[in-house]
Amino acid sequence: MRELFRTFTHRLAALFLRRRLEDDLDKELRSHLEMAVELNLRKGMTPEDARGEARRSFGGVEQTKENYRDQRGLPMIETTLQDLRFGFRMLRRSPGFSALAILCLTLGIGANAAVFSWVEGILFRPYPAVTHQEQLFALTGTARGESEPTAISWPDLLDLQRSCKQIDSFIVNKIMGTTLSVGDRAEVTVGSIVSANYFTAIGVHPILGRGFEPGEDSGRNAHPVTVISYQLWQGRFKSDPRIIGKTQRLNNVLHTIVGVAPEGFYGTFVGWAMQFWVPASMEENFEGGGYKLEDRGARWIEAYVRLKPGVTLKQAQLEISALAKRLETDFPATNRGRGVKLWPLWQTPFNNAGTLLPTLEIMLAVVVFVLLIACANVGNLLLVRSFARRHEMTVRLAIGAGRSRLLKQLLTEGLILSALGAAGGLLVAHWCRHALVLLFPARGGVAMHLPGEIDWRVLALSTGVCLMATLLLWLVPAIQTGKIDLAGALKADSAGVVGGGGRAWVRSGLVVMQVSLSFVLLVGAGLLMQSLQRVRATSPGFSTRGVLVTAVNLVAAGYDAPRAQSFQDELIERVKALPGVESAAFGRMTPLSYGSFSSTAIAVDGYQPPPEEQSTVQYNEVGPGYFATIGIPLVSGREFTRADDEKAALVAVVNETMVVQYWRGRNPIGERVQVKGRWMQVVGVAKDSKYESVREIPKPFFYVPLRQNFSRGAGLHIRTPLNPETMATALAREVHALDGNLALYEVISLQEQLDRSTSPQMVAVTLVGVLGGLALLLAAIGLYGVMSYAVSQSTRELGLRMALGADATNLLRLVFSRGLALTAGGVALGAAVALGMTRLLGNLLYKVSPRDPLAFGSALAVMIIASLAACFLPAWRATRTDPARALRD
Amino acid sequence: MPSSKSEVLQGTLDLLVLKTIDSMGPMHGFGIAMRIQQVSEDLLRLNQGTLYPALLRLEQRGWIVSKWGISENNRKAKYYSLTRAGRKQLVEEAESWGRMSAMINRVLRTS
Helix, strand or coil, X not given: CHHHHHHHHHHHHHHHCHHXXXXXXXXXXXXXXXXXXXXXXXXXXXXXXHHHHHHHHHCCHHHHXXXXXXXXXXXXXXXXXXXXXXXXXXXXXXXXXXXXXXHHHHHHHHHHHHHHHHHHHHHHCCCCCCCCHHHEEEEEEEECCCCCCXXXXXXXXXXXXXXXXXXXXXXXXXXEEEEEEECCEEEEEEEEEECCCHHHHHCCCCCEECCCCCCCCCCCXXXXXXXXXXXXXXXXXXXXXXXXXXXXXXXXXXXXXXXXXXXXXXXXXXXXXXXXXXXXXXXXXXXXXXXXXXXCCCCCECEEEEECCCCCHHHHHHHHHHHHHHHHHHCHHHHCXXXXXXXXXXXXXCCHHHHHHHHHHHHHHHHHHHHHHHHHHHHHHHHHXXXXXXXXXXXXXXXXXXXXXXXXXXXXXXXXXXXXXXXXXXXXXXXXXXXXXXXXXXXXXXXXXXXXXXXXXXXXXHHHHHHHHHHXXXXXXXXXXXXXXXXXXXXXXXXXXXXXXXXXXXXXXXXXXXXXXXXXHHHHHHHHHHHHHHHHHCCCXXXXXXXXXXXXECCCCCCCHHHHHHHHHHHHHHHHHCCCCCEEEEECCCCCCCCCCEEEEEEECCCCCCCCCCCEEEEEEECCCHHHHHCCCEEEECCCCCCCCCCXXXXXXXXXXHHHHHHCCCCCCCCEEEECCEEXXXXXXXXXXXXXXXXXXXXXXXXXXHHHCCCCEEEEEEECCCCHHHHHHHHXXXXXXXXXXXXXXXXXXXXXXXXXXXXXXXXXXXXXHHHHHHHHXXXXXHHHHHHHHHHHHCHHHHHHHHHCCCCHHHHHHHHHHHHHHHHHHHHHHHHHHHHHHHHXXXXXXXXXXXXXXXXXXXXXXXXXXXXXXXXHHHHHHHHCCCHHHHHHC | CCCCCEECCCCHHHHHHHHHHHHHCCEEHHHHHHXXXXXXXXXXXXXXXXXXXXXXHHHHCCCEEEEEEECCCCCEEEEEEECHHHHHHHHHHHHHHHHHHHHHHHXXXXX
């Protein structure tokens, strides 16, 4: 063993001392021979005989040296180094080829690495600052008959925590926004309401001060403390070293800053960087809607759990489902039909991991396509070169190089190309790792936070991709080399015909593959684009043009209910009086905004809910003139007026779906519905509209007067032909006239709001579109390469045709038809693949069949135009063939 | 060339070289080759060239070390000498060679 090691180090050292050792060997052998000659001379031989004898008894000097060298160094490594040197020399010799090949690979590998980094940073390892995030799982509630997961109530969570054996900790983390003023600057920030165990459970230690202490998450508004983020500390507090103990107003309540989170910790919510954390005891102040820590029916919590080491998701789910069953029997009034579900982080339904998952899945497939197309392009380039190098290869074979040695040389060249491509690709990925966020509009002035993560796993995967690319690149020339026929190759090349027979099939095959892959991507992009159009063209059930929405945060400014009411009344009057305003109304929530409507269990006179059904329905609290302002038509009855106030009888407006479900389509006007123990009379029926998402199916929904169900956090809807900017200035003036301390949220049109709600589709379309375009470009380059090579190789055929009377049109037709034949083959293959694959787009498609003929048709059209463009230059060159010269050569 | 000369058996060259250096003291390649031929009374056919890779192999294993020196007729030559590990190896290999040849002799006699 020791000898093996010694031998190895000796050999390894020899690699670096080659020149000196070579010199040594030379001297040693020379001295040997000279001694032998001397001895022979002394024996009385003539000088010639003496030398001859010495050489004979020595054996071949060169052969000895070769054996010696093999023994001395590490031949494997030496030949590899030799191959590398040779490979680099070959690349330098044709810089155009090398640059093009490396560029193709950079794009191919870079696209892969970038998407890997997104998948890693957003789905698999979203919280790098959290210890053992692989043990972290998301927790949501489920409700029978509902496909969407629900939030959890605080008492339920405490009960689960008490009884669950396999879960180490339950971590509450509810995102919320507030206006933060430091000095004279106010801006909207996002923070989290968390359980007291938050920082301990995720293993994040504040760099200043402390995290929350046990018990700080109980008691109504009992613990106004906050931990602020590193960025907030650096930016707004100028890294104040004595920040701990200072106070900061959050939603108008003074909070003591007890800690500063470490750098690089952005909270545990994919999509937004948290700026501060408050304990759950303060939830009422941020969430609104009353004190919820003792209300089992109030579901507002989004949570994570940390499993104990060695516990699988399945085991934990089993236990937690059993516990949820027990809660169902113990508290039937609130928990009937309710379950609890654990999710891997990458499926987290309540943050952007869930919304981005389908897009990123598609992206993974798309970038593999792009990589294959890039490889095909480089393969084609290599092939052209391998024809050019056939002479070199033949000579090397003829003078005795083994085929395996040649293949190794080619492999090394492929490896150099793809390694350079991979290096470039990683650079591209590094630049693009945070690019995803650029595709999302900022909301309410806060930019999203979607960082990619380039860690060792991404690097390893990219290396794998690079090796795969190398093998693909190697295949083509390797097959070609295998076919070199020594005798044949030394004969002159016979002239080819355009796109005809023989070796050309490999290149044509590659082009057909490229065309088919990019055709699939084009179809995908077409489908997504149509789907987006359908989504956008879907009427949301309210006017999107001519309605602006904004909000005034009265909670943050410390308004109590009566003051907020009079403020709202005054503001509405002032806004209505503004020139250009047709009408205006408050509503607790603007439709399709980020946030959730109130929901409640209802009872309806004469409606017997089927057993097990929980009649939970969402509703909105709206002011007088809401329906007219937002443009939701009333089917019958009336809308709310100023008379529907606290003193008047309780009323409600229901939507059509609710009428069908609870009154079996009978006219419900005058009927009663019970909401939170209060009976309300139905006074109107509104048409169905979209509430949370354009893609939702019609669902029961009702409206109650804001005055009778007051909420301070109200959205303002304004019907006006004016643009948002003009309106914003006027509005800000009115708001300031009422209260100089109030800040207005951004003013946007409902159309803009609608567009933002479809941003995941938009992102998918953009990404697939960009990469589809890239793929198309690469495929066109490939086709161009094949056609121009074919033309350059068949000048004799072209010349002959011209001599026989073919004119430019004939030749153009010849080249174009060959090019289009390749395209047709690729499209046919691509269409077959696309038919099988587009259903993977599944839930990204809205009202579009995965086999939509329009998408296939337009992909075909684009493909044909691209291939005509790619063939144009070669065809034109074909017409310029000089028949006399072509035939003479 | 007389046909009674035998080829050096694969693997025995190492033993021969080690033994030669052991009995002669530090010696250069040519000297070792001469000595082996002399001792074997020219019955061994040795391509002197094959000696050098063998010397390198022994050196790599740490059994011999080499040093440039001046030969008896004032010529620069590389001298090889045995290390402690080399001496131990020689004893072991000589023993195993002895056992081996004794066994082969026995087999040849009995059958």
